[in-house]
Amino acid sequence: MEHLLYIGTLIAVWTIVALAANLVIGYTGMMSMGQAAYLGVGAYVTATLNILLGVNFYLALLIGSIIAAVVGAITLLPLLRIGGFYFALATLGINFVFFDIFHNLAPRVEGSEGLYGLQLPDLLASSAPRFATTVAVAIACAMLCQAVVTSPLGRALRATRDRPDALAALGKDPRRYQVLIWTFAAGLTGLAGGLYAATLFYIDPTLFTLDASILVLVYIGVGGLASTTGSVLGVILLIAFNESLRFLGLPSQFVGPFQQAIYGLLLILLMIFRRRGLVGKYDFTE
């Protein structure tokens, strides 16, 4: 039961990341391959404030999300001049840059590679309330994202993706929407990062590498681009599937590689047979 609650909490956390990534990749068509960086910023800021400075967890979480959003905006601004494929490549580079930053600059608890010892409030302190709280936050995020994409702003985002010229002709700057949604998504990802730290109790730089960014890509790729249902569905299906692998009775050192191989195969099959994923409304066209 304890373990099931833990898995449920992880699903909720990754759902938030997937929702944020889908806003950027699916709805706005900006190929982000560096979401792990913002996840890491959120997690590290929240954990550092809480553990080392004794800041209240909720406040730390809020500051973590805001800083992740700011970092998101700062990293995006120089990249706005480039488009398409080179944009994707540059965001991919962000993973490596931030890994070194976390690895070399982030504080760590004496004698370990990372940070632990969060002072968690009652709602997050033990597994059952933590599950309930994270799921509630994830549902709130899903509703917020759904509200965003069904609003006029959502229409503008899709226009930014499909017809940036038309949008510009109407006197609206597509870049404004790109910055807006990227910052918002980075903030959401940062929030998920703080909750991720609360779920795992321990964070270190290896959690926030290219692997995590690829994982997000697989989740929304399987679930479906430009679809809130898709983001949620992809995360639930893949994490549940991943957990069911335990029952295969593989020797423990093969579990990780086996999962990675399955994800690789899924990416290939998706790109060949169903580029829009299960319930997606957009695919990688370019």
Added chain:
Amino acid sequence: MTILLQVLSTGVGLAGYYALIAVGFALIFGTLRIFHVAHGTVFMIAGYAFFSLHRLLGVNVFASAVVGVFCAVVAGLAIDKIVYGPVLRRGGGMFAVFIASLGAALIVEAGFLAWSKGVVSVARTGMLDTFIVGGVAFRAFDFVIFAFVAAAFGALYLWLHRTSTGLEVRGLTDNADLAAVVGVNVRRTRYAIFLIASALAGLAGVLVAYDTGLEPSIGFKMLFIGVVAVILGGVRNILLGTVVGATCLGVLTAFAGFLFPEWNSFTIFLIMIVLIIIRPQGILG
């Protein structure tokens, strides 16, 4: 001063590996517009094949090397046929191919991860010879690398500029649609491109396995370094571009590794991002 030269010599040694990977990647990306992430995988397959034969089974170095390169060629052609072919036939674009390629790379990396348990695999048994000239230590193996790289680039130059297939490849780099219209056999050229690029990556894999050894994540690492080298040099002039790009990057990484070893990938990728922003066409482009 001696230290400066020492770092420079290390950098030039690294540049050889980067150039071998980068030139194949540039050949494929420049002509077919395929972002071949699995090129790093092809490199790794050769390295592990060479390691298994030479180190584990005790086969002669040259025979193992030839088999290693052969494995790389088979893997490169197979990935094109099994993965990229179907994606492109079903209307997938550049991103779709890129993601499928990432998938292929993940699968093979997982295989090596399960097999080698992430331990570094070095194919050689003895130490590598060094000799000292004017206080700077040169590795004899760096000269072997240099000889291979020079031979490979010489052969590539002849292929690209003296044969009809080479002419077709250069035609594809300039204008793929026009090349197809004037009767370039795109399928055959594509086959040749993947064959040669994979063989070069395989050669690099064998050399690296012998020199510093391999671990499962090296495929991605080398690929991205190759990509940065290609972006540095630009894809318009494949040979000169990759030589310039790889040399700059090799020397830069050697200096960065010497001055701030903790910030190695930070330096490489910051260079890449800055370069993409200010000069996406590369230094020579």
